[in-house]
Amino acid sequence: MAHVNRSEQAQRLMVINYPLIRTRDDLSFTARDVQGRMVNWPRNNPGVAADWEKGMYFFDQEVSALAAFDETEAFHAIQFAIMGMGGRYTNLEIGFAERVAAAAVVGLHAMRDGASEFVPVDREDS
Numbered sequence: 001m002a003h004v005n006r007s008e009q010a011q012r013l014m015v016i017n018y019p020l021i022r023t024r025d026d027l028s029f030t031a032r033d034v035q036g037r038m039v040n041w042p043r044n045n046p047g048v049a050a051d052w053e054k055g056m057y058f059f060d061q062e063v064s065a066l067a068a069f070d071e072t073e074a075f076h077a078i079q080f081a082i083m084g085m086g087g088r089y090t091n092l093e094i095g096f097a098e099r100v101a102a103a104a105v106v107g108l109h110a111m112r113d114g115a116s117e118f119v120p121v122d123r124e125d126s
Contacts, residue, residue, distance in 0.1 A: 021065040024077050029058050040080035047090025055095025059103070072120040 024030050024038060031039045045051065058081075067074035078100060085093045111117060 021062055022069050023073060024066070024080075027058070027062050027066065027077060029062070029081070030077075038080070039084070040077070041082075041084030041086075042092065045088075045090060045092050047092065049091055051090060051092035052095040055092040055097075056099050057095075059096050059099035071118065072123070075118065075120045 021027060024040070025032070029042050031042075033039055059078075063074050063077055066077055081096065082100070085097075107115075107118075
């Protein structure tokens with residue numbers, strides 16, 4: 001019987017089929033209004049049960065793909081999505097927030113083990 005250590009298991013689980021996402025405009029849950037301003041979280045979402053998984057997908061697949069390309073842009077995607085939720089808590093928001101909370105706990109664990117804290121890049125175009 002072959003034994004696999006935990007880090008090998010984690011590496012296999014972390015393989016995600018990343019969609020091509022390079023900016024917040026590429027995220028399926030963002031849009032531009034008629035004036036061209038970024039809408040960072042869906043407005044008027046109906047709050048159906050299937051949205052829980054959809055909210056998790058937004059984080060697990062799309063934000064993860066963005067972070068693989070540009071961590072600061074992913075940081076802003078998370079930050080502005082949460083701010084854009086504006087107190088709504090349908091299944092879409094709950095699914096997304098659940099994944100953010102889980103990632104935050106992993107990050108805190110990594111920091112306890114010596115990982116450095118993330119600091120977004122200060123850019124003029126942000």
